[in-house]
Structure formats: C-alpha cells, structure tokens
Amino acid sequence: MATLSIGGGSTVSRVIGRALLWLWLLAGLFPLLFMVLTSIKPEGIARDIPPKWLFTPTLEHYSQLLQSGGGTSVTFSRLLFNSAAVTLGSTLLTLAVAVPGAYALAMRSFRSRKALSSWILSTYMFPPIVAVIPVFIIAGDLGVIDTYPVLIIPYAAFNLPIAIWILRSSVLQIPYEIQEAALVDGASRWQLLSRIIWPLLIPAVATAAILCAILSWNEFLFALSLTRSAAKTAPVGVQEFTGMYGTQWGPLSAAGTMIIAPILVMTLILRRRIVSGLTFGAVK
Amino acid sequence: MTMAGVRFDRASRIYPKSDRPAVDQLDLDIGDGEFLVLVGPSGCGKSTSLRMLAGLEEVDDGAVFIGDRDVTALPPKDRDIAMVFQNYALYPHMSVGENMGFALKIAGMDKREIRERVRDAATILDLEPYLDRKPKQLSGGQRQRVAMGRAIVRKPQVFLMDEPLSNLDAKLRVSTRTQIASLQKRLGVTTVYVTHDQVEAMTMGDRVAVLKDGVLQQCDTPRVLYDRPGNAFVAGFIGSPAMNLAEGRVADGGIQIGPATIPVARQDVGDSVEVTVGFRPESLELGGPDDGFAAVVAVVEELGSDAYVYASFAGRESAAITQGHDLVVRVDPRQTPRPGDTVHLRVRAGELHLFDTATGARLN
Numbered sequence: 001m002a003t004l005s006i007g008g009g010s011t012v013s014r015v016i017g018r019a020l021l022w023l024w025l026l027a028g029l030f031p032l033l034f035m036v037l038t039s040i041k042p043e044g045i046a047r048d049i050p051p052k053w054l055f056t057p058t059l060e061h062y063s064q065l066l067q068s069g070g071g072t073s074v075t076f077s078r079l080l081f082n083s084a085a086v087t088l089g090s091t092l093l094t095l096a097v098a099v100p101g102a103y104a105l106a107m108r109s110f111r112s113r114k115a116l117s118s119w120i121l122s123t124y125m126f127p128p129i130v131a132v133i134p135v136f137i138i139a140g141d142l143g144v145i146d147t148y149p150v151l152i153i154p155y156a157a158f159n160l161p162i163a164i165w166i167l168r169s170s171v172l173q174i175p176y177e178i179q180e181a182a183l184v185d186g187a188s189r190w191q192l193l194s195r196i197i198w199p200l201l202i203p204a205v206a207t208a209a210i211l212c213a214i215l216s217w218n219e220f221l222f223a224l225s226l227t228r229s230a231a232k233t234a235p236v237g238v239q240e241f242t243g244m245y246g247t248q249w250g251p252l253s254a255a256g257t258m259i260i261a262p263i264l265v266m267t268l269i270l271r272r273r274i275v276s277g278l279t280f281g282a283v284k
Numbered sequence: 285m286t287m288a289g290v291r292f293d294r295a296s297r298i299y300p301k302s303d304r305p306a307v308d309q310l311d312l313d314i315g316d317g318e319f320l321v322l323v324g325p326s327g328c329g330k331s332t333s334l335r336m337l338a339g340l341e342e343v344d345d346g347a348v349f350i351g352d353r354d355v356t357a358l359p360p361k362d363r364d365i366a367m368v369f370q371n372y373a374l375y376p377h378m379s380v381g382e383n384m385g386f387a388l389k390i391a392g393m394d395k396r397e398i399r400e401r402v403r404d405a406a407t408i409l410d411l412e413p414y415l416d417r418k419p420k421q422l423s424g425g426q427r428q429r430v431a432m433g434r435a436i437v438r439k440p441q442v443f444l445m446d447e448p449l450s451n452l453d454a455k456l457r458v459s460t461r462t463q464i465a466s467l468q469k470r471l472g473v474t475t476v477y478v479t480h481d482q483v484e485a486m487t488m489g490d491r492v493a494v495l496k497d498g499v500l501q502q503c504d505t506p507r508v509l510y511d512r513p514g515n516a517f518v519a520g521f522i523g524s525p526a527m528n529l530a531e532g533r534v535a536d537g538g539i540q541i542g543p544a545t546i547p548v549a550r551q552d553v554g555d556s557v558e559v560t561v562g563f564r565p566e567s568l569e570l571g572g573p574d575d576g577f578a579a580v581v582a583v584v585e586e587l588g589s590d591a592y593v594y595a596s597f598a599g600r601e602s603a604a605i606t607q608g609h610d611l612v613v614r615v616d617p618r619q620t621p622r623p624g625d626t627v628h629l630r631v632r633a634g635e636l637h638l639f640d641t642a643t644g645a646r647l648n
C-alpha cells in the first residue's frame with residue numbers, strides 16, 4: 001500500500017493522519033456494508049431497530065429478485081441485462097467516435113485543433129437534465145422510446161467529451177518522431193494508425209472505456225424518463241422497491257448490491273489505470 | 285538495389301508565419317555513396333534541410349532529387365530512404381527485432397527473409413542478445429544502435445541521420461562516430477548526416493556542407509574547409525580551437541590591428557579597406573624580437589601533446605580582460621612561455637587567411 005505522508009511531519013502527526021483517514025474510510029464504507037448485510041438478512045428482521053448483527057445469512061432476496069422484479073412485471077435479471085447492453089453499446093459507440101476524433105484533434109495539420117478540443121471539453125459541463133425533455137420529445141416523434149438506442153446515443157454523447165480529452169492527451173504524449181519514423185519506414189496513414197498509434201493508445205482506451213461504462217451503468221435520469229419496461233435499466237428498477245405500501249428493504253438492498261458489485265470489482269482491478277486516466281495532463 | 289545520389293535544386297523552406305526562409309535556395313549535389321555532413325550552429329536549418337529530403341517538411345520552392353527521380357512532391361514512404369532520429373524514435377511497444385523489421389513487414393517481405401535481414405543487421409551492430417527486448421530495457425548506446433539497425437535492414441537508397449550521437453556521452457560518441465563512418469563505407473549507401481559538432485563533421489564526412497541562417501556557406505572536403513575556408517564564418521566555425529580572426533585596416537606594408545601590423549602583400553587584399561585577418565593557432569611561430577608582432581601571454585593551457593597560449597596584442601592587454609583574448613597560439617608543450625611574457629609571433633608563409641570584413645568573403 002502506498003504510504004501517504006503529508007509534509008513528512010512527525011510520527012505523531014502521521015499516526016493521527018492515518019487514524020483520521022481510516023475513520024473517514026470506515027464512515028464512507030459503512031452504508032455499503034450495511035446494505036450488503038441487509039441484503040442477506042432473512043425476511044422480517046431487515047427492518048428491526050436497533051439492527052440485528054447476528055443472523056443466519058440467506059440469499060433468498062437475491063433469488064427472489066432475479067426471478068421476479070420490483071413494481072413491474074420485468075425481472076431484475078432482465079434489468080441488469082438491459083443495463084449491461086446499454087452500457088456496452090454506449091461505451092463502444094463512444095470509443096468508435098472518440099478514438100478517431102482524438103487522433104484528428106491531435107494532428108498538427110489540423111489548424112484550430114486546440115480551440116476545438118477545449119470547446120468539446122467545455123460541453124462536458126452541460127447539465128444532462130436540460131436535455132431530458134427535448135430528447136424525450138424527439139424520441140417520442142421517432143417512436144424509439146423504451147429502446148436501447150434512446151439511451152445508448154445520449155449516454156455516448158455525454159461521455160464523448162471526457163473520452164476525447166483523455167485519448168487526445170494520450171495521442172499527444174506519443175512522440176511525434178515516432179509517427180514520422182513510421183511514415184519514413186513506409187507506413188501509410190492507415191498503417192500508422194493501426195500499427196503504431198492504436199497499440200500505444202490501448203491503455204488510454206481502457207481508461208476511457210471504464211469511465212464511460214461507470215457513467216452509463218449508473219445513469220438514472222435518462223433511463224427513468226425514456227424507458228418503461230423493455231429497455232429499463234437496473235438503477236430505475238431499484239427505485240421501484242420503495243412504493244406506496246412501504247419499502248422492501250431486503251430486495252432493495254440486494255438490488256443495490258448487484259448494481260454496485262460489477263463496478264466495485266472492476267474498479268478494484270483497474271484502480272491504477274483509472275487514477276492515471278483521471279489525472280491525465282496533470283503531470284507533464 | 286539501384287544506386288542514387290541526392291540533389292537539392294534551389295530548395296527553400298519558409299515555415300508558416302515566418303518571413304525568413306529556414307532553408308534558403310539550397311543547392312547541393314551529393315554523390316552516390318557519399319557521406320555528406322550538414323553542419324552549422326543551432327537554428328541554421330540543418331534539420332529542416334534533412335526533413336525536406338525525407339519528405340517530412342514541405343519544399344516551398346525549388347526541387348529535391350534522389351537519383352534522377354524528382355521526389356519534391358512524394359510522401360516519405362515513396363522515397364526509399366531511412367532515417368535515424370536524434371531521440372531514436374523507436375517504437376516503444378515493439379521488441380528490438382520488430383523495430384528493425386517493421387519497414388520490411390510493411391513492405392510485405394516474407395517472414396523468413398525479414399528474420400534473416402534483421403539477424404544480419406543485429407550481428408553487424410552487436411545487437412543479437414537484445415532482439416527480444418523492448419526499447420526501454422536498453423541503454424542509450426544500444427538504442428542508438430537499434431535506430432541504426434532499423435535504417436540498415438532497409439537497404440535504402442539514402443540514409444538520413446539527424447544528430448544521432450547527441451544523446452550519447454562523450455566517450456561513446458567518439459567510438460560510435462567511427463563505427464558509423466566505417467559502416468557507411470562498407471554499405472556504400474549515400475548518407476546525409478546532420479550535426480552541430482564540427483569535429484564530428486570533419487572526422488566523418490567525405491564532404492561537409494556548412495550552413496548559416498538557412499544559407500549554404502561552403503560545401504567541400506574537410507581538408508579544403510580547413511585550409512581554404514570560403515568566408516569568415518566558415519573560417520571561425522571549422523577548427524578547434526577556433527581560427528584567430530582579427531579585424532583590421534589596410535595600412536602600409538600590411539594590415540593594422542591595434543598596435544600590431546601583420547605583413548600582407550598589397551595585391552592580396554584587392555580594393556578592400558576593412559579586412560579581417562585569420563590564422564590558425566598552429567600557423568603561428570615564435571620568432572625573434574624583430575619578427576612579426578608582439579603579444580602578451582595571459583594563460584597557458586597544457587594538453588599533454590600540445591600546449592595553447594592565450595595572448596593579446598601588445599598594448600591591448602587591458603581590453604583582453606573584458607573582451608577575451610585576441611589570440612590562441614599552439615606551442616611546443618616542452619617550451620611554453622610564462623604568463624606575462626611578451627612573445628613575438630610570425631604567421632607561417634601561406635597560412636594567412638584574408639576576408640573582407642563587410643562581406644565576409646575570402647580575399648586571398
């Protein structure tokens with residue numbers, strides 16, 4: 001584990017700093033832990049106050065959830081599948097546009113590349129909520145409400161700026177002479193892209209893909225407004241466990257756990273890549 | 285393999301947003317198999333010239349030929365050239381072997397032949413043990429050799445090298461420069477080599493082209509550049525320690541420089557009035573009290589095989605403190621004068637260079 005020493009202070013202040021960090025970490029992790037525990041508590045004791053800490057764990061909520069659903073007739077496994085499909089689709093679409101876009105925006109012969117890149121990044125500040133209603137109307141006119149594309153395309157649009165920015169700064173970090181060397185070695189533009197740029201860009205592509213995937217997987221607002229059942233995603237499903245007749249804590253926390261699990265696992269595996277991707281351009 | 289020389293025909297490059305050409309009407313004729321060195325101070329347009337030949341830089345005016353092909357408008361890949369970059373520009377994701385074989389693979393050569401050629405090149409360059417390593421696992425010298433290897437496996441018509449030794453330490457630079465020169469002779473491939481180091485230029489080149497501010501000053505063999513520099517700039521640039529250059533006026537019996545007069549025949553200076561006199565440190569002899577001109581010794585530098593005396597014209601010692609010394613003289617290391625001594629110096633017959641101060645052009 002990396003040690004964190006701020007200002008290289010004395011042992012005492014280091015210990016205090018550490019203790020605070022651990023406290024912060026535990027406080028942050030507690031809700032997560034509580035959710036997971038609740039999800040494996042037997043029906044009936046989930047809502048007991050004060051909470052019971054000793055119980056026989058059960059997976060009944062999970063199996064129940066995967067077979068039926070929340071408020072609708074759609075099973076939660078179907079919702080997870082939809083989430084996965086939308087996430088995969090929008091991530092692939094984002095990359096398909098962002099990789100060539102980033103390369104173009106890094107080319108020296110492209111005159112206004114800097115201004116355009118900054119403008120593209122600035123669109124990242126655009127609040128998605130403003131777009132919901134126009135997109136809803138357009139999607140309604142096109143008759144694509146409650147389909148995958150109606151989520152895939154807006155997600156890709158909102159992910160594009162950050163993906164382009166990450167990829168562009170990676171392209172810029174490839175020494176220009178390497179590209180020139182490849183051209184002198186006889187490579188065509190296409191071969192330069194496929195054999196030199198692309199292999200060197202793979203780590204950055206992975207970073208961009210992870211970020212896009214996380215954002216798409218967790219997205220709630222568009223999914224809530226633009227889908228009903230066929231393309232409904234898991235985050236929307238979760239919210240349906242709180243209904244008129246009270247909250248079903250068991251299935252709710254089981255659903256939450258299932259949504260968090262893949263992201264958590266992926267983040268743990270790839271944490272170094274994500275961090276380096278997020279600090280792009282910070283150190284140069 | 286067809287053999288080919290290289291020709292720059294009044295080739296110019298004006299960078300966008302620049303009013304002055306980086307390379308100004310360059311005329312150069314490089315023979316087949318020749319090792320030509322482009323040398324000059326930083327920013328004089330050496331790299332630009334080389335990149336124009338490579339096709340990496342546009343030619344705004346004039347033309348560039350390889351063999352009898354006009355390549356002015358051709359992209360780099362169609363020029364049949366190989367280039368060694370200053371920072372080597374190795375492909376970081378490929379092994380040494382893949383780096384060297386990349387061009388051949390692109391050209392669609394079959395795998396077995398690629399492997400053979402790469403192995404041959406690796407043998408020549410002592411790279412066999414490293415063929416499977418990635419560039420970042422190599423030392424600077426090894427990377428440099430991989431860059432060379434990448435060029436030679438191609439068997440191109442022309443090698444282009446842009447300061448390939450500048451990232452090596454001094455000792456390795458000296459040994460590598462002889463290796464490159466002998467490798468080039470062995471392969472017989474026309475080579476254009478860029479450096480800012482005049483010692484490299486003199487030791488490696490069949491001919492050396494001196495550039496200044498984008499303009500070709502002189503292109504000739506190292507011997508001629510040294511013995512008969514075409515202008516004052518070349519005279520001062522080539523040689524280490526540099527040639528002594530002193531500005532003076534034509535006077536009775538010679539050129540008047542401060543209190544000293546250097547004897548020069550009248551017809552040698554033509555119509556010029558302001559004349560720059562040049563003589564190399566080894567062109568001076570210590571003479572008797574009536575010989576030549578007097579100078580006051582400031583510093584003596586012993587190098588073992590040689591000794592150099594830094595001196596000022598007698599009567600100008602005080603100026604030397606602020607303006608540097610007037611003269612460097614090579615003397616016998618076993619008979620050096622002492623600082624403060626006044627010595628009498630004489631330029632050996634035929635070793636005096638005269639330049640017009642205004643134009644810099646050679647007069648004699």
Ligand SMILES: Nc1ncnc2c1ncn2[C@@H]1O[C@H](COP(=O)(O)OP(=O)(O)OP(=O)(O)O)[C@@H](O)[C@H]1O
Pocket residue numbers: 299300302306324325326327328329330331332333480
């Ligand atoms: N891409 C460019 N855009 C504008 N001007 C340039 C560009 N590249 C070089 N120049 C200018 O052209 C001139 C020649 O540059 P060049 O790189 O050929 O010099 P050089 O002789 O190789 O110098 P060095 O020994 O420092 O490498 C310089 O004045 C430089 O500022």
Ligand SMILES: [Mg+2]
Pocket residue numbers: 330331332
């Ligand atoms: Mg240069």
